[in-house]
Each structure stands twice: as structure tokens, then as C-alpha cells.
Amino acid sequence: MKNPLEGSVIRRVMVGTDRSETADQTVQWAAGLADRYDAELFIVQVIVPKYPSATEFGESEQTSAVAANNDLAHFARQIAGERGHALVVINADPALAIVHAAEQEAIDVLVVGNLGMAGRKEFLLGNIPNRISHNAHCTVIIVNAAHSADERAPHSVRASLSNDEIPSFKPRLVARATHIAAVMAKHGLTELFSQSDPDISIRRQQARRLRGALEELGPIFSKLGQVLSTRPDLLPIEYIEELVLLQSRVPPMTESEVVRVSEQELGVPWEDVFKSFDPNPLAAGTIAQVHRATLETGDRVVVKVQRPTARADIEQDLALFEMFAEKVGKRPALNQVINMEDVFKHLSTSLHRELDFRQEANNIERMRTVLADYDRLAVPSIHWDLSTSRLLVMEEIQGIPIKQAPAGPERIQAARQLLESYYKQIIVDGFFHADPHPGNLMWWKDCIYFLDFGMVGAVGADLREHLLLMLMALWQEDAGFLTDVTLMMTNAVNSNDFDVAQFQSEIGEVMAKYRAASLAEMQIGPLLQEMSTVSLRHGVPLPASLTLATKALAQVQLATAELDPTLDPYDVAGKYLMRLMVKRIGAALNPKTFVYQSQKLKVRTLRVIEALENLVGVRPGGPKLVVNFKANSLENIVRHTGRRLALGLTAAASILTSGLTTMSTAVAEWVPVTFGAVAGLLTLGLVIDLLRGR
Structure with a gap:
């Protein structure tokens, strides 16, 4: 690409600094540019005042500025000799101070770094380079200070001068694999891959050690464990119970990382879109982090920003996991505990889906259609023009946790609609929010809003019909028919060595246990989960989509119990099923x-x-x-x-x-x-x- 500065007359170059290490690297780069054109170099430093100038402390700041100016002048002469000049300015707005200094000194080229600008009073001021480029009347060059060692001639008036804004992915598989092996050995997990112990207590100990190893291996492995915790059909129950407890201790992204990723996705300067931005994240996860913000239009939004290294980190660990699955996954002892091929396939699909925020946005819009019949249920609106695969901008739900919803008919109506909507999501639409814990349900404008659609479930048509029959059998307390439907779902109807009588007896005990419970404990979700456990014990696990659905149903029933403790889930299910059957007959x-x-x-x-x-x-x-x-x-x-x-x-x-x-x-x-x-x-x-x- 042709250098746009070639043929230009450059007599004066100015560079901003706060005397940090990264800013000094930018100064070095600007000094090289000034030397190339035999131009004068002006180094400007902005000090943000903390006190009014008329006060004693303000006068002290003025004295400190004079001392800083002497130090900066000495630094300028070291860098550029007689062509070096220094300027220290006291101003509450660093960006405008630099622009005004450039105008006063008739600067031809203004150089700023994208890092190291201290003294910010709010998050948006972290994007000083963009503000300068919009207000300056001279050529502005933004140097990527993180990679300023790559000193190339500037090829764009407003661009980072690094070869790669996103570092290339070169996974150090050998070093990472060695570290993983060492952690596994440290936690005593080698026997897990060599033998299978039927003793439940020993397996629980192994599961506990596995959880400790995953937490030590870092956020990505913790994420892998959390994904697996939703699949009791792939792992024994002892492992599921431990993996649910996994915690991802992830440090928040820096302000510069949030700005960089957002501008890469928006394609325009940050401040062209956002009026304000809360620097404190609402949540920081393995893949992304969420912030409150206000658009230039005044709309309040939440912004989900993907970590710059999220895809590279996940691809690296998935590559290692795939190698591991190929090497040890075929061992008979391990296969008795874990089906490594299915585990890897599920992990890869789930994580790649979470890396594309457009999937989540589509999930939200699909759920909006599913909930159209319920006036007490809603989802956030999406700003599609601002959302990409790594950036998701949504309406901010300015509500409160559902358990704090004010008493009244709206709360009672919302509780019934929430529970009924899950029967509709699972049985009719085959698409449901798979993680409806209280943190993902907010009360606002007399409605319950669903949040976080990173995890959704799908149920096929045949399975939906079976589940409909299963719920009707539960409603009518017919253990025999419930057993028949369950066996059809698990494809165990033709199994010769299956003890149907014993299975039916255990299913009947589970049904009787929950039907005899008090109203507050009368939960269909936990009942289905316990049925899933019985099926696993008999070697006929329920389909994966159903186990995820029962988990979601259990979570949502806990939420409805908080909203309305008098709500009978069997009554809601029965009446909804009757309306559904009448509707189907009417259609017929x-x-x-x-x-x-x-x-x-x-x-x-x-x-x-x-x-x-x-x-x-x-x-x-x-x-x-x-x-x-x-x-x-x-x-x-x-x-x-x-x-x-x-x-x-x-x-x-x-x-x-x-x-x-x-x-x-x-x-x-x-x-x-x-x-x-x-x-x-x-x-x-x-x-x-x-x-x-x-």
C-alpha cells in the first residue's frame, strides 16, 4: 500500500505521552518519524487536575507540572536532540488538550498511542485516540503501542501500525499438553483412565478430584466441565453433581481490550456509537464479559463483548482434547465411565455455538415468537445494526430479581404463564431456554424477562409426542402407561434382558412420592429428573435433549414456586394439555x-x-x-x-x-x-x- 505521507511536507511532529512504558514506545516511534523527515518533535503530556487551581492543593499541582515540564524537556532532548521540545498541560480533558496544543504549535502530524493514556475519569476517555482523530485538523497517526516494536512506515492516516490487530493463533500444544498431564497426575486422575471402579464412593472421590483439576487448568477447562454438567447421559451422576459446582475465576478484561474488540466489530470509532459506558462489568465469563452502556440515541443497553483470545484458547484446548480422545478414548475401562467420542462432539458443538453471538441473537428472536401469546413474559430487543459474531448489543432490562416482584395479580399471572410457557416451549415448539435460573429471570414492567440465551435446548417432533404422553400419564397417575412411554423414548421396548416389572415398580414409586408431596414440593421437573436417574440405573438413559429439558423445567418450577407458592404444577400441566388436545382436534x-x-x-x-x-x-x-x-x-x-x-x-x-x-x-x-x-x-x-x- 502506498504511504499517504509520501510527498507531504512534514516540519512538525507532535506525540502525546503520560510517561508510561507503552507511551514512551510511541514517543520513540514518533521520534523515528520526525528524524526521517528532519522535522521538529513536540512531546506533550497532559496532567488531569484533581483540585481547583485556586486552592492550596491546586497550586501544588501547578508546581508539579513545572517540574514535570523540566523532566519532559530533558527526555525530549535525549530523544530528538535540538529538534526536541516539551509541553506539559493541565487539563481535565486529555484529548482536547492535545488537539489544542497541536493547533497552537501548527503541527503537521500528530502521533498518539492506543494504550497508556492515564488520568481517565470515565471509560469512554480510554478511547482518546479516536477523539483526537475526530477533532484534530492535522494528520493523525494511531500507533498500536502493544506492538510498536514493529516499526513500519505508516500506511494509513487513521490505523494501527501493527501487522495484525488480532494476534495469529499458534497454539503451543506440547507445552500445554505437558501442563495438563502434570495437573492430572497431581490430582491422582491417572487411574480414572486405566480402570473403572463400581464403588460409588470411590467414583465420587474421582469426580471431586476431576473438578479440582479442571479448576486448576483454568477458565477454558472449567467451561468444558460446566458444559458437560448438563449431560447426565454422557457422564455418571457422581461426576455431574461435582461438575455443577465448577467455578470459572476469570479476571475482567481491560478497558483497552473492550475498546479494541468493540471497534473491530463496529467498524467505526467507539464514541460514534456510545454516549457512555460503565467500566465495571456486570459479569465476566470465560468467553465474554457484559457491560452497561448508553447509545448516542439515549437508549440504555447492555453490551456483550467477546474476549480477544477466547476463540484461540478454546480451539487450542479442544485440539488437545481431541488428541486425548483419540489416544485413550477407546480404552474399555474408560468407556465404562465416559464415551469420549460423544463428549468431544458435544463440547465442540456447544463451545463453537457460544463463540458466535449471532446464534444467541437468533435464539432471542425465536423465543420472542414462542412467547407471543403470553403478555407477562418477554425478552430483550436486539440492536441488530450493532451486533456481530463477537459483539452483542441488547436492550437493558432495568428490573429486579423475580423474587422481589411486588405482590399482586400480575405476579400470580406471570407465575402461571412462566410455567405454562415451558410446557409450550418443550412440547409444542421444541425450543426452550435451557438455563432459567433466578439470575436469568428479571421482573420489569410487570413482566418476567428471560436473559442470557447462550444455552438453549431443542426437542424433536417424535420426542415431543412422547413427552406429551408422559405428562398425561403423570397427570392421570398411570404408572403402567408412563413406563411404556418411557421405554418407547429410550428404544428399549425390544430389549430381551430388560426387567420391565422392576422398572415399572421404581417408576411407580417415584410418581407416588411426588404426587403425595405437599403443594410446595409438587414439582414435575424434579420428578422427571428422578425418572431419568432410574432410567440410567437400568441402562436405558433418556434422550439428551429430554434430560436438558427436565433440568430446565426443574429450575423454572423453583422460580414459579417463589412467585406463587400456591400454584399446582400438575393443574397447570393438565389444563394446558387439555387445551392443546382440543386445539389439535379443532385443527383436525x-x-x-x-x-x-x-x-x-x-x-x-x-x-x-x-x-x-x-x-x-x-x-x-x-x-x-x-x-x-x-x-x-x-x-x-x-x-x-x-x-x-x-x-x-x-x-x-x-x-x-x-x-x-x-x-x-x-x-x-x-x-x-x-x-x-x-x-x-x-x-x-x-x-x-x-x-x-x-
Whole structure:
């Protein structure tokens, strides 16, 4: 790229400093530029006053400034000889002070560093280079002081002079792997990878040591453990209980890091977007940190900023974890405890999803649609024009924790809607907020707001149908049917060595335990979690998406219990399920849907008959069933049974339709009469066929 300063007449160069080490590096760079053009070098230092100038302390500051000016003049002569000049200014605004000094001295090029500007009174002043570049009337060069050793000719009037704003990722895998091995050995985890002990107490000790090792290995490994704590289908329960306790002790990002990442993502100067910014983070995590801010429009927002090294750190540790999984994951002893291949796949998918903030923004918008029917539930709005994969700008929810919500009908309504919405999220939409702990639920404007959509869950269509049946079985206290549904969900219906009677007995005990509990303890979420534990013990773990859903349901029921202790979760579930079934029946009565479903039933019935005919050898070309009885007799039975089944199902559908349309005021009177007549004729035909077949 052509140097824009080539051909320019540069007689005077000014550089700002606060005499810190990084600022001195910027001065060195500016001195090199002045020497190249044989220009004079002006070094300016701004002292931010702490006291009024008329006071005794203010006069002391003036005296200190004179002394600082003498020191700076000596420094300037050391750097640039006779061409070096010094200027110390007392001003509450460092950026404007430097701009005014440049105007007074008729400076041609003004050099500032992006680090080391001390004396800031608020976070935005940390972005002094941008403010200078916007207000100065001369050429401004911003030097990346963190990498100023790379002294290249400036190629842009307003740019960092480092080759790379984001350092290249060169993971030191060998050194990191050695450190990991040493920590694992220190915590005595080597036997975990060589043998499996059935003793629960020993496994709990191993799990405790594993937690200690992950915490010592740093935030990334703590994050890995936290992700795994949501998957009881991948790890034994002893490990899950320990990993839940993991704490990520992460130091907050520096102001310069927050500014740098934000400007890289915004593509414009920081102060062009934000009017103010709270330097104290609301939260600092492994991947990102959250701050309050105010936009230039006056809107109050929260800003989620990704750590500059988050992706590199996670990629490095995932690469090591993948190598580890390949080397030891196939050991039989380890596989009895952990399925390393599934663990790595889950970790990689989850962490890469969390690294892209656009996923979280899309989750929020999708949840907004899911909650559209609930006037007491809401989510923050997204500033899409300011949000990227590493920066998320959202409406600030200026509320209070839900347990502090004022008493009143709004609180009672919100509690019921919150619980009911989770049945809808999980059973109907198959998309739910997977971490609804009290810190992620806020009360504002008489509504409950969901926060932090970094963790969401998805439930497939088939599993949603099974879960619907499961909740209905719980509502009706039918342990036998609940067992059947659970086995269908776990694909254990055809397992020959499975003790169904014992499994049903334990499921029944769990159901009885919770149904007999007091109203405050009557929780569907914990019940489902305990059922999951029973299933794991019998070697038929529930699907991963369901275990995450039951965990979320357990959390949300604790929240609703705080809002309304008198709320019966079974009553909420039962009434919602009834409305859902009526709605589905109503949808089925749509003429187009009714005809379509009837044709599907007809096709499926014919396929069953054809399959049976192929099986007994009636149709040529199909598999033959060799039996010691007459196939023709069986053929007649199959044909008669299929015909009667079709008549019975169609008659039942007509009766149901006639009854439902009778209660509707929007349907003409002849419709239920017609369906009733059809039902009567079909029923008569079925009776005649039964009598004839005797």
C-alpha cells in the first residue's frame, strides 16, 4: 500500500505521552518519524487536575507540572536532540488538550498511542485516540503501542501500525499438553483412565478430584466441565453433581481490550456509537464479559463483548482434547465411565455455538415468537445494526430479581404463564431456554424477562409426542402407561434382558412420592429428573435433549414456586394439555386436514394389510411365512379384520366429528347431522359384518 505521507511536507511532529512504558514506545516511534523527515518533535503530556487551581492543593499541582515540564524537556532532548521540545498541560480533558496544543504549535502530524493514556475519569476517555482523530485538523497517526516494536512506515492516516490487530493463533500444544498431564497426575486422575471402579464412593472421590483439576487448568477447562454438567447421559451422576459446582475465576478484561474488540466489530470509532459506558462489568465469563452502556440515541443497553483470545484458547484446548480422545478414548475401562467420542462432539458443538453471538441473537428472536401469546413474559430487543459474531448489543432490562416482584395479580399471572410457557416451549415448539435460573429471570414492567440465551435446548417432533404422553400419564397417575412411554423414548421396548416389572415398580414409586408431596414440593421437573436417574440405573438413559429439558423445567418450577407458592404444577400441566388436545382436534376438523388425514389412514391401513399378505405368501414375490396351518384361513381373517378396522375407525371419527360440530356455533346445522348419519350407517355396516362372520 502506498504511504499517504509520501510527498507531504512534514516540519512538525507532535506525540502525546503520560510517561508510561507503552507511551514512551510511541514517543520513540514518533521520534523515528520526525528524524526521517528532519522535522521538529513536540512531546506533550497532559496532567488531569484533581483540585481547583485556586486552592492550596491546586497550586501544588501547578508546581508539579513545572517540574514535570523540566523532566519532559530533558527526555525530549535525549530523544530528538535540538529538534526536541516539551509541553506539559493541565487539563481535565486529555484529548482536547492535545488537539489544542497541536493547533497552537501548527503541527503537521500528530502521533498518539492506543494504550497508556492515564488520568481517565470515565471509560469512554480510554478511547482518546479516536477523539483526537475526530477533532484534530492535522494528520493523525494511531500507533498500536502493544506492538510498536514493529516499526513500519505508516500506511494509513487513521490505523494501527501493527501487522495484525488480532494476534495469529499458534497454539503451543506440547507445552500445554505437558501442563495438563502434570495437573492430572497431581490430582491422582491417572487411574480414572486405566480402570473403572463400581464403588460409588470411590467414583465420587474421582469426580471431586476431576473438578479440582479442571479448576486448576483454568477458565477454558472449567467451561468444558460446566458444559458437560448438563449431560447426565454422557457422564455418571457422581461426576455431574461435582461438575455443577465448577467455578470459572476469570479476571475482567481491560478497558483497552473492550475498546479494541468493540471497534473491530463496529467498524467505526467507539464514541460514534456510545454516549457512555460503565467500566465495571456486570459479569465476566470465560468467553465474554457484559457491560452497561448508553447509545448516542439515549437508549440504555447492555453490551456483550467477546474476549480477544477466547476463540484461540478454546480451539487450542479442544485440539488437545481431541488428541486425548483419540489416544485413550477407546480404552474399555474408560468407556465404562465416559464415551469420549460423544463428549468431544458435544463440547465442540456447544463451545463453537457460544463463540458466535449471532446464534444467541437468533435464539432471542425465536423465543420472542414462542412467547407471543403470553403478555407477562418477554425478552430483550436486539440492536441488530450493532451486533456481530463477537459483539452483542441488547436492550437493558432495568428490573429486579423475580423474587422481589411486588405482590399482586400480575405476579400470580406471570407465575402461571412462566410455567405454562415451558410446557409450550418443550412440547409444542421444541425450543426452550435451557438455563432459567433466578439470575436469568428479571421482573420489569410487570413482566418476567428471560436473559442470557447462550444455552438453549431443542426437542424433536417424535420426542415431543412422547413427552406429551408422559405428562398425561403423570397427570392421570398411570404408572403402567408412563413406563411404556418411557421405554418407547429410550428404544428399549425390544430389549430381551430388560426387567420391565422392576422398572415399572421404581417408576411407580417415584410418581407416588411426588404426587403425595405437599403443594410446595409438587414439582414435575424434579420428578422427571428422578425418572431419568432410574432410567440410567437400568441402562436405558433418556434422550439428551429430554434430560436438558427436565433440568430446565426443574429450575423454572423453583422460580414459579417463589412467585406463587400456591400454584399446582400438575393443574397447570393438565389444563394446558387439555387445551392443546382440543386445539389439535379443532385443527383436525378442518375439511382439508380431515380429508388428508383420512387418506393417510387409508394408505397406512392398506400397507398393513399388504405387509401381512406378503408375510403369509398371498402376494407373489414377497417373503413367505412357513407355517403348519392353512394360509387361506389366515388370509380371510386378515381381510375381514382390516375391513372391520377401517369401518370402526371411520365410524368413530364420524361420531367424534358430529359431537364436536354440534357444540360449535360457527358450523351449519346440517354438518353434525350428516356426520351422525354417516356414523350410524358405518356402525350398522360393522354390526352386519360381525354377525355375518360368526
